[in-house]
Amino acid sequence: MADSIIKDSVAATAFRRLVAHLQHRTDVQNIDLMGSAGFCRNCLADWIAEADGGLTKDEARAIIHGMPFGEWKDRHQSEATPEQIARMKESVAKNADNH
Template identity: 55%
Template sequence: MTIDDKTRTELEAAAFRRLVEHLRSRTDVQNIDLMNLAGFCRNCLSNWMKEEADAMGVAVSKDESREAIYGMPYETWKSKFQGTATPEQVEAMKKSDSGH
């Protein structure tokens, strides 16, 4: 694929926005499931966003980056959608090489 940098950035940004919207719509999928299957979760995305903002000198708090990914304050999302991890989920996360 031969495209200019501006178009590539726009395509990447659009794909990222679609990923975030998809994750927002799939509240049935727990972060621990994402970690166990893919090695990243919604919190990872929000942390990556904050790290990039920090690197660019853009003031974004941890709470703001989480709200950008979750579509609501993180504590609200947790109270509405986060279930209790099963022992099997916790064990699988311990075995994964996710860094969490």
């Protein structure tokens, strides 16, 4: 339904703002995004790669992270706790109804 309501130019502007926000908030772990929302920076990048058809997942992840994913991971990603992994699994399971 949102596709028919939001103009592409508005969606693009909001998307760029989301990407900038996620690049700024390196304190928020991907595992926590997964646990709360059922998606993370990597998911967003994968969706971009799928939609584009010409980007690899690594190229799309570099766009979303603002640097190669391995570098982002080394700088900002900590080891996931068992609690974070459990929340992520529970949250991701809810995605099945949306695909």
